[in-house]
Amino acid sequence: MDSRELLVETMSELLWERGYADTSPRAVRERSGVGQGSLYHHFPTKRDLALAALERNVAALLPAVSDLDGPGDPMARIEAYLMRPRDALKGCKVGRMTQDPQVREDPVLLAPVGRAFAQAHVSWVKVLREAVAAGELRDDLDPERLAHTLMAVLQGGYVLAIAQQDPGPFQDACTGALDLLRAAAPAVPDDTHHTEE
Amino acid sequence: MDSRELLVETMSELLWERGYADTSPRAVRERSGVGQGSLYHHFPTKRDLALAALERNVAALLPAVSDLDGPGDPMARIEAYLMRPRDALKGCKVGRMTQDPQVREDPVLLAPVGRAFAQAHVSWVKVLREAVAAGELRDDLDPERLAHTLMAVLQGGYVLAIAQQDPGPFQDACTGALDLLRAAAPAVPDDTHHTEE
């Protein structure tokens, strides 16, 4: 692997582990073994390196979201996504960035984060609409809202898990959300929409 | 106000705004107007000052949670708490700390955060049990789990709002959670529990 790629990969790890403000160029050099000259040859500033690394972390999250987009029963896809194994104590590579003061204040660094969440929201809305159409979810629930609710459950689950140093609360949060969705099935199988085609 | 108290208050603000790692003793001095000598007279290290400030921030959050404990209809209390006006773009004073690498790694700094969430969880479980008992929530929902789910909605809502630089997603997340709770009311008014006494 060339130096440039190695730097980006190392910065990606450090962004996940320590965030942006608390990750120094020195730390990147030491972990990657790439020298000072190389670092500043490939990236004029720490921020430029971080931006590349952040885009990488954003891209790494998209395969997961594709659980939501896939074929098959909408509710099953929701369950698959919510129950996907995650290392709750490490937190979300992307969501973490929102709590870094230097990222929050920098529209350029924040932009990929915003885009990633916007994209996830689209996938969530789609699958939730399909769940309503399939009669798996009451049709008086707003998919746009609910999408934010479920995204928040994941992001907030990480916060709870880290606070307790225990993945339990994260699991609880996800499972509880699933329980609620199931409990919000229409009382009577909805006959306005037909599942046979 | 004496210097000591002024230092704690200033550090509390900065912890909220910038977190721990990115807040320097210098920043505290400059905002508070307290001199170098005084700072290190009252607090031997930055960490000691932060610990005091963090306890203060934790304490400041308890009045809000009391919305949940109060008298009155359980579901109404849940709504009051979820709909409480919050500055979504500023995030949670306490939850924010979980994303600071230097706090995460320091059991002493993390402890007050864990305690705060544990206490909030107790209040949530209580009000959710009461909602079940009052026939406002299906009795096959687990209050312990659901408590984590709802706490996560709030914490995660902040993340979404900051990512989009827009309080909308936070409001959506909260309102969506409330919608789900309402949709998870028992299908038929529950007659095993009597509300008249």
Added chain:
DNA sequence: GTCTATACGCCGATAGAC
């Protein structure tokens, strides 16, 4: 308690040789 002075290391580069 508060002040000013001093210290040492890290941060985030920049310079210039190879």
Added chain:
DNA sequence: GTCTATCGGCGTATAGAC
């Protein structure tokens, strides 16, 4: 592309006078 050397400023204190 990569190396080593150098830089001004800040972070996090410590020392000692008042």
